[in-house]
Amino acid sequence: MKDNIRVRFAPSPTGGLHLGGVRTALYNYLFAKQHGGSFVLRIEDTDQGRYVEGAEQYIADTLAWCGIEPDESPWNPGEFGPYRQSERKNIYAGYAQKLIDEGYAYYAFDTAEDLESLRKSQPNFQYNQAHRNNLCNSLTLPESEVKSLLNTNTPYVIRIKMPDDETISFTDMIRGDVHFNSSLSDDKVLLKADGMPTYHLAVVVDDFLMEITHTFRGEEWLPSTPIHILLWKYLFGLHLMPKWAHLPLILKPEGNGKLSKRAAEKLGFPIFSMNWTDPRSREFTEGFRERGFLPEAFINMLAMLGWNDGTAQEIFSLSELVEKFSIERVHKAGAKFDYEKAKWYNHEWIKKTDIIHLFPRIQTIFQNKGVAIKDDENTYQIFNLVKDRCTLLTDFFEQSIFFFEKPGNTGIESIRPKWNDQKNSFFTEMIRNYTSLTTWKVDILENAFKDVAAANGIKPGELMLPFRIMLVGGKSGPGIFHIAELLGKEETLARIQSSLKNLQ
Numbered sequence: 107m108k109d110n111i112r113v114r115f116a117p118s119p120t121g122g123l124h125l126g127g128v129r130t131a132l133y134n135y136l137f138a139k140q141h142g143g144s145f146v147l148r149i150e151d152t153d154q155g156r157y158v159e160g161a162e163q164y165i166a167d168t169l170a171w172c173g174i175e176p177d178e179s180p181w182n183p184g185e186f187g188p189y190r191q192s193e194r195k196n197i198y199a200g201y202a203q204k205l206i207d208e209g210y211a212y213y214a215f216d217t218a219e220d221l222e223s224l225r226k227s228q229p230n231f232q233y234n235q236a237h238r239n240n241l242c243n244s245l246t247l248p249e250s251e252v253k254s255l256l257n258t259n260t261p262y263v264i265r266i267k268m269p270d271d272e273t274i275s276f277t278d279m280i281r282g283d284v285h286f287n288s289s290l291s292d293d294k295v296l297l298k299a300d301g302m303p304t305y306h307l308a309v310v311v312d313d314f315l316m317e318i319t320h321t322f323r324g325e326e327w328l329p330s331t332p333i334h335i336l337l338w339k340y341l342f343g344l345h346l347m348p349k350w351a352h353l354p355l356i357l358k359p360e361g362n363g364k365l366s367k368r369a370a371e372k373l374g375f376p377i378f379s380m381n382w383t384d385p386r387s388r389e390f391t392e393g394f395r396e397r398g399f400l401p402e403a404f405i406n407m408l409a410m411l412g413w414n415d416g417t418a419q420e421i422f423s424l425s426e427l428v429e430k431f432s433i434e435r436v437h438k439a440g441a442k443f444d445y446e447k448a449k450w451y452n453h454e455w456i457k458k459t460d461i462i463h464l465f466p467r468i469q470t471i472f473q474n475k476g477v478a479i480k481d482d483e484n485t486y487q488i489f490n491l492v493k494d495r496c497t498l499l500t501d502f503f504e505q506s507i508f509f510f511e512k513p514g515n516t517g518i519e520s521i522r523p524k525w526n527d528q529k530n531s532f533f534t535e536m537i538r539n540y541t542s543l544t545t546w547k548v549d550i551l552e553n554a555f556k557d558v559a560a561a562n563g564i565k566p567g568e569l570m571l572p573f574r575i576m577l578v579g580g581k582s583g584p585g586i587f588h589i590a591e592l593l594g595k596e597e598t599l600a601r602i603q604s605s606l607k608n609l610q
């Protein structure tokens with residue numbers, strides 16, 4: 107059993123990948139890896155009207171960035187291909203036909219205009235048991251007319267014939283026993299006029315043919331499950347059906363409703379994994395990656411949106427998640443998204459990640475701002491010094507730019523009002539003192555500074571702020587003597603000198 111576990115992530119390429127989608131992929135991946143199974147990616151692109159150029163590549167890039175790459179996918183096919191539903195188009199009609207032949211589905215010839223006008227005149231109109239007998243379909247038309255309509259290529263769709271008042275039950279791995287009444291669902295379209303299956307038919311046929319054993323998907327698909335169960339029953343037998351697990355919704359921070367792209371935009375945080383520009387509207391949406399998140403933090407945060415291991419532990423690496431994840435501990439209730447908490451994860455991951463690993467991304471951030479930085483030991487030391495102060499990778503820029511570019515004069519203006527001759531002679535002497543140093547190390551720099559202050563009868567506390575402003579240009583940053591050490595002798599002296607000149 108263990109080796110046979112097969113799960114699938116089945117996104118539709120309709121735009122950027124929402125963090126809820128990435129979490130679904132992640133839970134699938136964790137479950138598969140934990141059981142030595144296979145994680146399959148299937149592109150559900152049967153709705154050609156919603157197909158968006160670039161979205162499939164975006165899905166691939168997201169999974170690669172997160173480190174949760176599928177074992178089988180359109181670009182790395184296994185023996186269950188093709189992995190794009192549009193390329194499987196010819197597979198589905200036979201199954202739809204089987205359903206018709208056995209009385210579980212029927213042809214419907216109603217035109218889009220007819221249905222539209224019915225919907226207008228009856229706002230709650232549904233193509234269901236109450237109405238199907240008054241509409242234009244193979245249940246109401248004589249057989250000979252159906253034949254002739256089919257022979258003359260009249261456009262039709264195939265609909266499922268939902269049974270009347272049947273209880274459809276299944277056990278969800280997260281929600282436990284779930285029951286539906288079949289009368290509540292309309293007769294969903296299974297095969298469209300263009301010959302393409304709808305999601306309902308395709309998902310069942312493909313889960314069967316791809317030998318999927320467990321389906322983890324978002325809670326929004328729960329209302330579709332009774333239709334899928336019926337199709338399983340009619341086509342393949344319920345004993346072959348995968349186990350279902352409907353993952354809790356990701357909610358807005360206050361918990362009032364699903365976290366949508368609009369809601370995230372309004373609240374000022376990302377919702378997509380990476381930058382996304384809609385090719386049709388050219389609308390740009392910033393992603394977690396570009397906002398400065400590490401993939402390790404992103405997936406750690408996503409894993410915890412709806413799951414914990416029962417202890418207080420919050421930081422998990424991907425391999426630890428593979429080891430500890432359990433579907434039994436996934437919550438039923440929706441998980442509120444908390445951007446501050448997301449940043450907290452990132453901060454923790456920045457702190458624990460080696461600078462060598464972070465460097466390429468930090469270098470790109472600097473490059474994008476027009477600042478070239480060297481890949482050398484001194485730069486690593488600078489980033490190590492400011493690392494704990496960075497919540498997002500982009501913070502490395504603000505936190506350390508003064509090492510790479512001289513600060514402007516605005517800081518100096520802020521110390522001018524309290525500037526006096528005593529301070530001036532102190533710093534003049536500091537220049538002499540520091541110039542004579544042969545070892546440029548934090549302790550030596552600090553001791554020398556304090557000695558000169560004591561000799562001049564000034565409290566070092568009064569001198570620290572001006573010194574910081576001279577080197578950094580502002581009031582914040584790590585320990586000033588650490589800064590001086592990493593700036594180096596020449597640059598530190600040059601900054602004191604030019605500040606003194608400025609203050610004349």
Ligand code: GLU
Nearest residue numbers: 116117118150309323327
């Ligand atoms: N194609 C569906 C989606 O876009 C997948 C639903 C499922 O996993 O069954 O989310």
